[in-house]
Amino acid sequence: MPDESIVPVLIVGAGPAGLVTALTLRKNGIPVRIIEKEPRAHVGQRGAGIMPRSQELLNFLGVLDDIRAKSMGVVPIRVYRLPGGTEPIMTFSLDPAVAPTPSKPYSNAVVLGQNHTEEILRDHLDQDACQVELGMALYSIQPQVDHVLAHVLKKDGDQEAIETIKCRWLIGTDGARGVVRKQLGLLFDGETLGVTQHLVIGDIEIKGLDRKHWHYWGDMDTILVMLRATEDDAIYFLMLGGRLDLAKIVAERAELERVLRVGTGRTDIELGKIRYVAEYRPHVRMAETFRKGRVFVAGDAAHIHSPFGGQGLNSSIQDASSLQVNLGWKLALVEKGVAAPSLLDSYTEERLPVIAEMLKKSTRLLNEAARAKGDGTNSEKAWYRGGELHMLGVNYRWSSIVVDERIPKEDTPVDPYGVLKSCVGDIVRAGERAPDAPGLVVLRSGGGAGGQQETTSTSLFNIFGPSYHTALIFSDGTEKAEQVVSHLGAYPPELLRTVLVYADDIPSQATFDNADVSVVDRDGQAHGGYQVRRDEFLVVIVRPDGAIGGIVRGTEGAVRYFGGVFAT
Template sequence: MSSESIVLVVGAGPAGLVMALALSRNGIKVRIIEKNSTFHLGSRGAGLQPRTFELFQTLGIMDDVHKFATPMMTMRAYKLPGGTVPIKTWDMFKKGPVQHDRPYANGNLSQELLEEILRTHLAKYGVAVELSKALVGIDQGVDTVTATVAIKQPDGSEIQESIVAQYLVGSDGTKGSSRKLLGLTFQGETLDADGMIWADVEIKGLTNDFWHVWGKPGYFTILARPHYYTGNQFSIGITGQNFDPADLVEPAKLTQFIHAETGRTELEFGKFTSLTYFKPNIRMVNKFQEGRAFVVGDSGHVHSPTGGQGVNCSIQDAGNLAWKLVLVLKNYARPTLLTTYSDERLPVIAQMLQATSVLYTHIVTPEKKAENETGWFRWRNLALLMYGINYRYSDIILEERDTTPQDKEEALAHAYSGYKELGVLRAGDRAPEAPGLISTQHRLKTSLFEQYKLTLHTVLVFTAEGQEQLVTEVIALVKSYPKDAVQIIVISGEEPRHFTGTNVLIDRDGHAHNAYLALNDTVTIAVVRPDGFIGALVMDVVGVQRYFSKIFDVDGRVGEIGLQ
């Protein structure tokens, strides 16, 4: 049996579902298969960083995420023996006020619920996850890739299906087959002396106002995080260095261990809905692309859960690749654009692995540290919030506002940590939020994040007195590009007298001008990519043309729309 698809996504975890939804929203035909016969259960991978919430907003799922996500809970450690007297209360990530350009804080959302939200939105486009279908072969041709899929039948037998696609995206995790079939290396190490257990269980007798911690220095740590501020559902974890809880992967044994080591024998453990064991791995592939196939998320990189980067980096992978696939599949861009996925993401992931490996050394021993230092389950590396991730070193980034030369090697060294401390904004950086804008069309308040879409490049034009002709020329140029690929927004400090028929936002409070460092007497043009990064900062029409010549077909021309 054989069938065709434009993009085949292998693996229905968060990265695969985000990829499938982003493609579907752009009108791309997609299939998504999953080797397991049931959907994921459990809250593992629940920690979400602010940048992930930002991507969810552009993906159009933030309203549903808001219904279930909870703030990152304050942690509390207890004295042993006894396990009830608090000895330390702290926040894993330092909390602070929400800023105009950074509207989200860290949060928690069960991976099980996140995947359900993504599947629900995917269903609106007629796409459903196809369970019990395992990838067993990949055959690449010049214009297509053929996937051989083993389909498990109810009676235990298997039949095979050949799926012919233009591109394949492997998001089937560390143990998946896509990376292996593509022959990608998985360099790094497994910490064989260590082990971790994570589980979801009902616990009676434990309050749900803190993330509870019990630890024996230099040995192990026991954690219990409430799912919500009400109810009895908890996620529990046992971590350690030179400590392997492999013999505790049974509810009764795990319960007995927690009772004995915490002293909290009065705690009543109910039904376990999930219980997993694994050894920390710190590995990544040598490249994210092989021919017409790609890997995203855990298929391409894996690390310890310290720092809460795993699911977040996986989702960012999908966001980076999806818009590039869309432009290529619509014949707006050449396939060479796809090589920038690996070029942009590899440096970020390599530096992220290094940062989380350093954090891993702090998960056991509760040493006394200054408040601004990383300590026992307290992360003070601001890079973990992912605001600093940037692509200044990318060949498809164009910076013309700041004429200071940027050394590419130096830029590569800051791919993950960024430059926030310098107080500058360059092309390749995260596109900041700006609230309090007034639409001249509807006279309603809006924000830039409400305007950005994972389906579109957004050209922001900050006006200046006496420069109406330049702005008009930019508008005319942008409107010559495909409407399903590029939109334009004019931002003015006051009520404009020109630019009718264009989306104009009034920035009376100055939040947009401040965030993008735009001066009132100079036209500034920022091109925001669909994945929420600034593709270009330029000053004129020619600059806009130069940027899109890097993205679209040769000399800025685009091909015929291929997916009508």
Template structure:
């Protein structure tokens, strides 16, 4: 084998997977046909569960340094402010949820942070390298990179909605594209416009533009969105902004990235074919409402990384766990988009707790074994809440690439971390929890003799 895992695509999904494999010492290559680095803001919202993943991968400090909260939204009709409201309620950190609020960070910065972390772990992205085909057999995958054969044990397609890997597999991508609602997105500077609000100009009159301008955290640019242009240009955006706002003191300049987007809601019916796996936008594409797409891709990668490291039957659980999650998230983002089309103040309300992705669970998975006589609120398959093990946070002792055992009450197991305060687990009496490398409870048991068989089966 030339490498153990070949990752095609170096967006947030592929980079998350590469970082996870690198810290486990798993031989891998990550290639991307783009000769440079992604330059756009695109997926700018990081949900609380993604922040927990980034904490485990060692990049949370950089994410918090460069990111910021979403500003309050302000809607206008011309010069007049017609309403103003926060995007969502801001919650204080809790013992069980260290990052309760979403964070704004342009996608290019997220990718840069992950690339830098990958380099720290000894990896790198091979840019300007294109997958031109592949074939697989019982022992591995032969992929052709710019026509040159490369042999890998596994291939992962994290190469976006137009995935070459997915097409090569012949996996269906069911769904629909809404040709009626087209949107242009662009990163620009706008002098004269305050950066303390996410600005919207709208009207019931179809000849008056619909325009949004969101100040991007950690930058001096705005992400501008509009349905009234075929393509972005400084001149076109300037004319649109002046007409929508009724102001001539707002000056558009320095367009650094733009994209034309139509609502595209699709997903695969398989996440795996033999030794080839799909993740991120290669497996599911969403409406942007709710900020779910990038985050769901990160969760795909975080679920897959440790399973690729172990190999064997644990790989069968990737599709079983992630496909239902993608279907549910697709429904949430689509419902939000339909609500946005109806307009009004509720159109941009993104306070639904499901958007934070903290409630995602794998209770039906073969990896989730609940053996307690009296289970509590948190069960096998659920995200492990935070709490305290003496003077250390639960999530701190869980950090790293391996399984961990938590001991509640008087229960004991060799190497287990004794939980001293974690009410969110809702454990009464004595219990032991085996937490998977991706932070989900795999096993809940009353006695120690039930822990070793689980670890023997799934952690080796």
């Protein structure tokens, strides 16, 4: 009989990485406990930028509508002349607007304070009968062969108690100073940045500034940025650096007011409520591995870097959640007994090169911001946040679990952020993000793993889901499609969904009744997005994290891919 006292997954830390991990696992039907040492939810506008790739993943989890309802677009940044601080030198967009396309429906970053994002994620967990347990401080772990013992100090007011939680898997999303990574003895290699990067950051209310811009005054010695986090907030994110007496600024409101007045040259703005203000010295560090036995680290517990570039919250989400994004769907398969634990090794294999590249990018952006002059020189370059920072090019083309029969996969990571143009052009490859395709006319929808209802039209993003693979079978009108559908039908239906994609002409002997979903690519968006000829047969296997796991020519390739995933 199963041990009812054991928790399948314990998550330590209720920031974005922990909350999304919990939500992903719950979407996969895995019971979890999520604990947080703080007695109350976090406040403040840290981690405000949500990049397009993270929006796609939040959409798969069913929370994006709530995020977008509270968020706002990235407003222009205005640089002011010093001294004086009232005359704008230049106004420009940090993230120039990009029109959505059929393959990229979320093409622009949005801004929402981290406390709002966490509140939305907690609400969705509450709806799934999973609540964050506050005032639960982990102080040690004991990894065993088939489980982990977590020793927790429970605080409720003045009352304290010890609890030992027995779990099969433990995920540490408890931050850079958290207990989990230290208990594992993992190296946290990297560096602490220099004096010009020593900052005060805070979430404060500023009165007297227009709300149509973000505002910047500064040079190498002083960086001062004020950002709105939502349409309704009058809260700004403050950064001060250089040769200021940072400890005094943090300790004394009067000194903060003085620096605000002198640094901006403005007498018409007023310091309001202070939610938090603290010294901050950026570190650039990464754990040597993200897994040790039955224990994992993700988010800031696995890697830390400067806040410049808006990659922190987004990378944390994409580490752990499967947000799928990487760990969640794999751990769910192992916990369900349909995949071998060795599948979990691909978490570090895939994410570590991506994070290493992200650390380089965020450090470069911080250095460029420090070099920006008070006269506006280099400002636009220093604050640009588009392109690869949208994270749509992040890929795992070298992964051992990826199968690609169209383009040979990489032996080692070449371009984890997808910045460079591939030598074979822009053709979609296994290991990359799966594009969307709208305008698909539904011929039949049998329910399948995702419970797709009969409709007249749909899109691929409405078909993909966080708890199952999706096999897109591009039919050429021959019996090949029927053979693949028949073979894949042997896999558990809750883990795999088959989608037959026809071009304009449907064969008279169409076999779409055997697939979970059959569609006509009326506008050619699916064929065009995946570079499949209208008369070509191809199978594209999309993982639960929205990445392409396999591009294969037939049944044999599909068997090879799923043999590496459903290994038991």
